[in-house]
Amino acid sequence: MDGLLTVSMIVKNEEIFLPRCLESVQGVADDIVIVDTGSTDQTLAIAHQFGARTRQIEWPNDFAKARNVSLEMVQTPWVLVMDADEVLVAEDIPRLEKAIKEPFADAYNIRIVSLANKAENISESYVARLFRHVPGIFWEGKIHEQIIPSLIRAKLTLMQLNVRLLHYGYMDGxxxxxxxxxxxxxxxxxxxxxxxxxxxxxxxxxxxxxxxxxxxxxxxxxxxxxxxxxxxxxxxxxxxxxxxxxxxxxxxxxxxxxxxxxxxxxxPTFTDLFFLQGLIRTHLKEWDKALYAFRQCLKLGEPQGFLITETGVGSFKALFRIAQCHTNLHQTKEALAHLLMAIKIQPTFREAWQLLFLLFNGRPIEELAQTVQMVLTAPQIAAAFSTWPERDANEEALVRYIGSLSVS
CATH class of the missing domain: 1.25.40.10 (Tetratricopeptide repeat domain)
Structure with missing residues (x-):
């Protein structure tokens, strides 16, 4: 068939996630192939609405076998493998298109950003999901299936590509x-x-x-x-x-x-190691040693070149943990400064907000609002709070106060 790229998937009962996933690849995917392993909901109907070619099989109790059925359906030179609970980031599509139109490798490790109900639990990993569709390339392994062994045997080059898939599956409970x-x-x-x-x-x-x-x-x-x-x-x-x-x-x-x-x-450049040291020192109430570890995280920044890492260990999470240590050392001024830096980077970081409310406990809401607006605008604060399913009394009070300022 004409075109360069096929999105390849295996699914079962994914009617909630699938529409968002397929919508995200419209305009970049020349074809979509989906293997269904026994859906009883509207998954197949949704797939057909988006023009996907589908095949139904009995679940083989083997992820590689199921994925290989999907690979057999591919008719384009390139394959992007996705799960139904993933979304291709729109701003990364030009990079993806360039990587297959003017390739600098035969296969690419792309970024899987695993989202969570809390910003502090977001993690990232690089996984081989984009590769040439050539003979001898197939998935291996009943679970945590891999494509890399066959890429190596075929002597295909594998490089890192800054294209993100947002993974929503860990937000289910x-x-x-x-x-x-x-x-x-x-x-x-x-x-x-x-x-x-x-x-x-x-x-x-x-x-x-x-x-x-x-x-x-x-x-x-x-x-x-x-x-x-x-x-x-x-x-x-x-x-x-x-x-x-x-x-x-x-x-x-x-x-x-x-x-x-x-x-x-x-x-020495793997920030996650120092962040975990800091967490354990915090657990042991060794505040000064924890501070040292988290400051090392800030010096290193977000880790580069490691297969799996936790988002924020070199930035907003380290800042929050430093604020936590200063709070326990009764160093309120230092705690506040680091909290403000944390929420400036990650406005939806709820734990940082909760500590901020604690530091301002008993003080006028006006004072808190003025302090926060040193780093965030009123619309940014409202937008951050709107991402939470429900708000507590402190959060409601701040939103109401900021809202009253825009009206007056």
């Missing part, structure tokens, strides 16, 4: 993620029976155990990963973070700090 974790655990254990030395699957198993609060198993699997990979693996620094989190979850914060200190020696 804890119970959904808990069920997903249990399902993933079983699939990972099955996959590892066939490939017991697969480092990537072992890393994902450790991550899954951590999510299920099974810290000892998470620790054991993280330690096993170190035996299966070399320091040049992109998962090597991430495994330090995973192991430290598992020790902390298992109530061994000192052991976690030892792991992080060793990691920081090897990866």
């Amino acid at each position: 804890v119970s959904h993620e808990r069920n997903k974790g249990e399902r993933n655990l079983q699939l990972l254990l099955e996959a590892l029976k066939d490939n017991p030395k697969d480092a990537y699957l072992t890393w994902q198993l450790s991550q899954t155990y951590l999510g299920l609060n099974r810290s000892e198993e998470a620790q054991a699997m993280a330690r096993k990963v170190f035996k299966l990979i070399t320091p040049d693996s992109p998962f090597h620094p991430l495994t330090y973070v995973l192991l430290a989190k598992a020790y902390w979850q298992g109530n061994r914060p000192r052991k976690a700090l030892t792991v992080l200190e060793e990691a920081a020696f090897q990866y």
Whole structure:
């Protein structure tokens, strides 16, 4: 067929997310192919409304098999793989188009920005989702399926591309993620029976155990990963973070700090390591040491060149945590200064606002409004507050006061 790019997907019961996803690729996707694994809602009807070609299959209990059915349907030179709960960022489309019209690689790692109900929980990772559709390229793995092994065997070049997919799937609630974790655990254990030395699957198993609060198993699997990979693996620094989190979850914060200190020696620019140190120091109420760690985060800024990172560790999150430390040290002036910098960068950062209200407790709302408007305009404040499903009394009072100023 004519055109350059096909969006390839597998879905099941995605009537809520799918319209937004497909709308985001209108004008850039020359074709859309969707494999449905048993939807009972309006998913297929929505897909057809957007002109997608669809195929229905029985769920094979294997993500790679399902994705490969979708790949078989592709008729264009390039493929963009998406999930139904993802949205292509409109301002990044020109970069995507240039990357396939004037390619500097055969495949691209693009940015997956995982959104959450709280701004402080946003994370990012780079994943191979955009690649040439050529013979020999296929997905592998029952779960956490990968395309990179086949790219390597085909000797295709893989580069990083600053194109974002916003992932909304983590905003559904804890119970959904808990069920997903249990399902993933079983699939990972099955996959590892066939490939017991697969480092990537072992890393994902450790991550899954951590999510299920099974810290000892998470620790054991993280330690096993170190035996299966070399320091040049992109998962090597991430495994330090995973192991430290598992020790902390298992109530061994000192052991976690030892792991992080060793990691920081090897990866001195990986901001996430210092941020996690700061969180653990905060938990231990070691305020001065926590301050040092978070200030290191600001010096480093947002990490570059690492496969997975947490958004804000080198900016607004570090500023907020510094403000928290100053608050506990009764250094209100310093706390306020850092809070204002945090909300200037991320106006929807609700925890920062809550600490700000605490610092102004008992003081006139006019004083708070004047202070906040040093860094944000009234419309910016109103827009930030409108993103929350409901507001508490302090937030309502500030919105009303700012609104009254615009009327008068």
